[in-house]
Amino acid sequence: MLEYTPIAQFAIGNDHKVKVWNRAFEVLSGVSAEDIIDTDHQWKIFYSSKRPVLADLVVEQDYEKFLEIYGTKNPAQSSIVPNAWEATDYFENINGRPRYINFLAAPVFDHAGNITGAVTTLQDITHGKIQEDAVRRESEQLQQQYSLFQSSMGERFTFCNIIGKSRKMREVYDMIARAAAVADSVVIHGESGAGKELVARTIHNLSQRKNAPFLSVNCDAPSESLLEIEFFGHVKGAFRGACNDKKGVLCHVQGGTLFLHDVGKLSLNTQAKLLRVMEGEGYSPVGSNEVLYSDLRIVAASTRNLWEEVQKGRLRSDFFYRLYVIPVDIPPLRERKEDLALLADYFLSRMKSSLHFYALPEKDIQALYNYHWPGNVRELQNVLRRYIGLQGLDAIAPPNIPLPEIPPARPSGVIAVSDSGTDLPLTDAVARFEKQFILSALELSRWHRGKAAEKLGISRKTLYRKMVAHGIDMP
Numbered sequence: 001m002l003e004y005t006p007i008a009q010f011a012i013g014n015d016h017k018v019k020v021w022n023r024a025f026e027v028l029s030g031v032s033a034e035d036i037i038d039t040d041h042q043w044k045i046f047y048s049s050k051r052p053v054l055a056d057l058v059v060e061q062d063y064e065k066f067l068e069i070y071g072t073k074n075p076a077q078s079s080i081v082p083n084a085w086e087a088t089d090y091f092e093n094i095n096g097r098p099r100y101i102n103f104l105a106a107p108v109f110d111h112a113g114n115i116t117g118a119v120t121t122l123q124d125i126t127h128g129k130i131q132e133d134a135v136r137r138e139s140e141q142l143q144q145q146y147s148l149f150q151s152s153m154g155e156r157f158t159f160c161n162i163i164g165k166s167r168k169m170r171e172v173y174d175m176i177a178r179a180a181a182v183a184d185s186v187v188i189h190g191e192s193g194a195g196k197e198l199v200a201r202t203i204h205n206l207s208q209r210k211n212a213p214f215l216s217v218n219c220d221a222p223s224e225s226l227l228e229i230e231f232f233g234h235v236k237g238a239f240r241g242a243c244n245d246k247k248g249v250l251c252h253v254q255g256g257t258l259f260l261h262d263v264g265k266l267s268l269n270t271q272a273k274l275l276r277v278m279e280g281e282g283y284s285p286v287g288s289n290e291v292l293y294s295d296l297r298i299v300a301a302s303t304r305n306l307w308e309e310v311q312k313g314r315l316r317s318d319f320f321y322r323l324y325v326i327p328v329d330i331p332p333l334r335e336r337k338e339d340l341a342l343l344a345d346y347f348l349s350r351m352k353s354s355l356h357f358y359a360l361p362e363k364d365i366q367a368l369y370n371y372h373w374p375g376n377v378r379e380l381q382n383v384l385r386r387y388i389g390l391q392g393l394d395a396i397a398p399p400n401i402p403l404p405e406i407p408p409a410r411p412s413g414v415i416a417v418s419d420s421g422t423d424l425p426l427t428d429a430v431a432r433f434e435k436q437f438i439l440s441a442l443e444l445s446r447w448h449r450g451k452a453a454e455k456l457g458i459s460r461k462t463l464y465r466k467m468v469a470h471g472i473d474m475p
Contacts, residue, residue: 005024008029176199213256259298262301
């Protein structure tokens with residue numbers, strides 16, 4: 001029976017001599033059954049000097065010796081096979097290769113219940129251990145990134161030229177560190193002017209590709225053909241005016257990071273060609289049949305909801321799933337106004353001015369807080385440039401648009417009676433408020449129930465129960 005199993009196994013008797021050495025173990029060990037059966041040389045496969053292997057210890061039922069010999073090899077009693085012991089060891093050379101081997105040895109009993117030998121099952125887990133070690137190294141690298149993150153923050157609340165101390169920005173820093181520590185594609189969501197390219201550059205500069213190029217392509221090109229030429233290049237004679245060969249961005253970014261701005265505006269045909277590049281199938285310059293390959297990482301940015309673009313048929317689902325591995329959401333400036341003073345001080349300290357602005361007066365800071373910042377950080381920079389030139393914030397809003405005021409916040413959880421057009425019982429008013437409050441949290445969290453529950457300070461189960469009670473359905 002052991003002979004025909006595809007799993008490597010051998011068996012020994014009470015005399016510790018090999019009785020069975022199956023074909024699968026011949027392949028694993030490189031030692032034929034003919035050369036080892038009826039000998040006690042099983043140790044020679046693994047060790048340079050004679051010592052008991054796991055099967056020998058099982059025959060002797062010497063558990064203390066088992067723990068002594070395999071103390072650093074994850075020794076344990078099997079939770080699956082009765083009376084079996086198991087351990088894992090590394091060997092530099094088994095049949096010409098370094099290997100991690102998992103041993104599981106179980107006793108063999110006769111009809112009277114006496115041990116007559118032991119069977120050992122061996123599993124080569126080298127591939128799994130290599131992956132495990134890679135995950136461990138990745139985790140260590142991530143911890144290094146976190147250390148860099150902590151040291152970069154310092155007293156100025158900066159992270160690699162990104163400014164902010166708000167909770168939402170700390171979450172962004174956390175995702176940047178995670179994204180930099182792995183090799184997967186990244187999608188950065190954020191409104192125009194929020195700093196998507198700065199985040200992309202930071203991910204690149206903290207990654208293992210930092211010494212290779214970082215190149216940016218605006219996917220909102222006037223024509224598909226021009227964009228494909230920019231990506232893939234062309235050969236001489238490919239079209240009228242192509243007097244020479246031209247290399248594309250995919251050639252120049254070799255080993256680095258390609259940043260796709262407004263990725264949702266790529267044509268379906270270009271998406272398919274980029275997908276082949278990401279899958280390692282290569283690309284061809286325009287007018288050529290030659291297949292070229294590029295080692296790169298893609299970091300994409302979008303102001304649109306990419307899943308909605310898939311549902312509308314404007315984004316290929318296979319391209320979306322290949323691209324959308326690590327999402328990074330950048331909050332708009334109006335949702336992190338506690339960072340305004342820091343950002344203003346940072347920008348002013350770097351703007352040339354004979355007036356030497358380094359900090360804004362309190363009244364001007366309040367004016368910044370009262371504005372809703374549709375243009376985000378980019379608009380703030382422009383406002384501060386005008387501030388230096390005009391010595392005031394009179395031009396904070398676009399022409400003919402009044403400066404919006406933020407109404408004073410009500411105490412948390414209070415609803416005025418006048419809010420209702422009709423008289424409502426207290427229980428109905430509380431229920432209406434709770435429903436609106438839950439809807440607001442869900443919308444702010446993009447309908448991610450876990451994040452919404454965290455904002456509300458309740459568990460996901462409680463949130464789900466309340467959604468059902470209020471008739472709130474997921475979009």
